[in-house]
Amino acid sequence: MNSLKTLVRTTSVGVFELFAKDALKSTVRGRRPGVWSQKRRFSHGSSAGIHLSTDRAAGGGEPLPAPCGGRGEGLFSGLEDLLFYTITEGEERVPISHFIAALKSTGLLTSDPRLRDCMEKLRQAVRECTGEVMMDRELFRKFVGGNIVLLSLAFRKKFIIPEFEEFVAIINQIYNRAKEEDDGQVADYIPHLAKFSPSLWGMSLCTVDGQRHSAGDTKVPFCLQSCVKPLEYAIAVHEQGTEHVHRFVGKEPSGLKFNMLSLDEDDKPHNPMVNAGAIVISSLIKVNRHSLTPSMEYVGFSNATFQSEKETGDRNFAIGYYLKEKKCFPCGADMIDALDFYFQNKSVVNVMFAAHSGDVSALRRFALSSMDLEQKDYDCRTALHVAAAEGHVDVVQFLTQTCKVNPFVKDRWGNIPLDDAIQFAHTKVVKILQEYQQTYSVQSSPDVPDHIKQSKLGSVEGIM
Structure with a gap:
């Protein structure tokens, strides 16, 4: 093993390349794991095969493939050992904090889905240990599991930004220079936007491989405004295809202001980035299928901004009616619905954003207006999932004790709200949900008389 450690310290990248090439060759040629000669096994560590995806493993967000063959007898085990000693720089044991720091230096965050x-598994190990957790090879193998391909790409510097820390240093310089600029003024064409502080400034980036970095006030929600136009266009193209989308919207610049009542020679909006084009794009999106709430991070919705923009959106309504007159919308599309969607996502986003930001007052208003607080987003997550993941005790108490929502709803990964609370170590929320699950089980049991069960939603007095 000492020779292996020395090898890793000097030629780890080359050895990883050799392992990957051997694995691919064995797959192509049909070799079975474990049939290589003893000499080959000694020179390359071990002999089992590994299946590598044809996609770049870091880019798609899908679960990475599991190893082929037994862990202890194959090439996969050798890859894990080489990756371990690369990260630890040849040491047999390092603190878990060392692993986390090394991971972040590649651009990957611990919140990466x-x-x-x-x-x-790492959090579980920390919970079970009273002191500092030291990571050895055995624990490392337990951690990496099906992530060996992703992590090897990261630590071999095969991501799109190989020297990520140097790149981040340049980005931070740009951020700091831009922060010194104080010209201009806060947008006031929509009254609600005029209330925002001009001192807020944040910047975030995410590469195609999932390397991420943020600086400044990135936790403060802000209104995307026209920045959402390319996102809507991308969703429409993804759902409908480029050819279908551009039956209704052109591709060329208009040469006019973005909010002009103007169409091209074919009576279509000039492109998806002007207001007329964005309104038509909104009519092409299947609203009920999409929620901009990826994984544990959320794109929210401000009802105040929506109402404010809608009240001052006379020009956009004029554009909408002009588009309707020129029959620019697809068959069956409703112009008012398209405008509403252009101004905002729908009620589920309201609920999710309130739960994410800990806004009990907003949730109370939704409950009083008979809004369904058990509705799910695109990932089948409820407001209780979101509040549990964020650790908002007061929101969890309101949803459970007052609104009596179902705590056993599973998201598309099979997790219930309690799982999220445990994962992020929100102990108070865990206790509340554990106790509520017992009560809810009793209330929903068919053996309990109806007069003993409490109502699904508390009284108005209870909500208030």
Whole structure:
């Protein structure tokens, strides 16, 4: 093993390349794991095969493939050992904090959904240990699981930004220079926007491989405004295809202001980035299928901004009616619905954003207006999932004790709200949900008389 450690310290990248090439060759040629000669096994560590995806493993966000063959007898085990000694710089044991720091230096964050299983096992190890957790090879193998391909790409510097820390240093310089600029003024064409502080400034980036970095006030929600136009266009193209989308919207610049009542020679909006084009794009999107709430991070919705913009959106209504007159909308599309969607996502986003930000007052208003607080987003997550993941005790108490929502709803990964609270170590929320689950089980049991069960939604007095 000492020779292996020395080898890793000097030629780890080359050895990883050799392992990957051997694995691919064995797959192509049909070799079975474990049939290589003893000499080959000694020179390359071990002999089992590994299946590598044809996609770049870091880019798609899908679960990475599991190893082929037994862990202890194959090439996969050798890859894990080489990756371990690369990260630890040849040491047999390092603190878990060392692993986390090394991971972040590649641009991957612990909140990356592709590392969810790895991070959960790591948190479990921390919970079970009273002192500082030291990571050895055995514990490392337990952590990495199906993430060996992603992590090897990261630590071999095969991501789109190989020297990520140097790149981040340049980005931070740009951020700091821009922060010194104080010209201009806060947008006031929509009254609600005029209330925002001009001192807020944040910047975030995410590469195609999932490397992420943020600086400044990135936790403060802000209104996307016209920045959402390319996102809507991308969703429409993804759902309908480029050819269908551009039956209704052109591709060329208009040469006019973005909010002009103007169409091209074919009576279509000039492109998806002007207001007329964005309104038509909104009519093409299947609203009920989409929620901009990826994984544990959320794109929210401000009802105040929506109402404010809608009240001052006379020009956009004029554009909408002009488009309707020129029959620019697809068959069956409703112009008012398209405008509403252009101004905002729908009620589920309201609920999710309130739960994410800990806004009990907003949730109370929704409950009083008979809004369904058990509705699900695109990932089948409820407001209780979101509040549990964020650790908002008061929101969890309101949803459970007052609104009596179902605590056993599973998201598309099979997790209930309690699982999210445990994963992020929100102990108070865990206790509340555990106690509520017992009560809810009793209330929903068919053996309990109806007069003993409490109502699904509390009284108005209870909500208030």
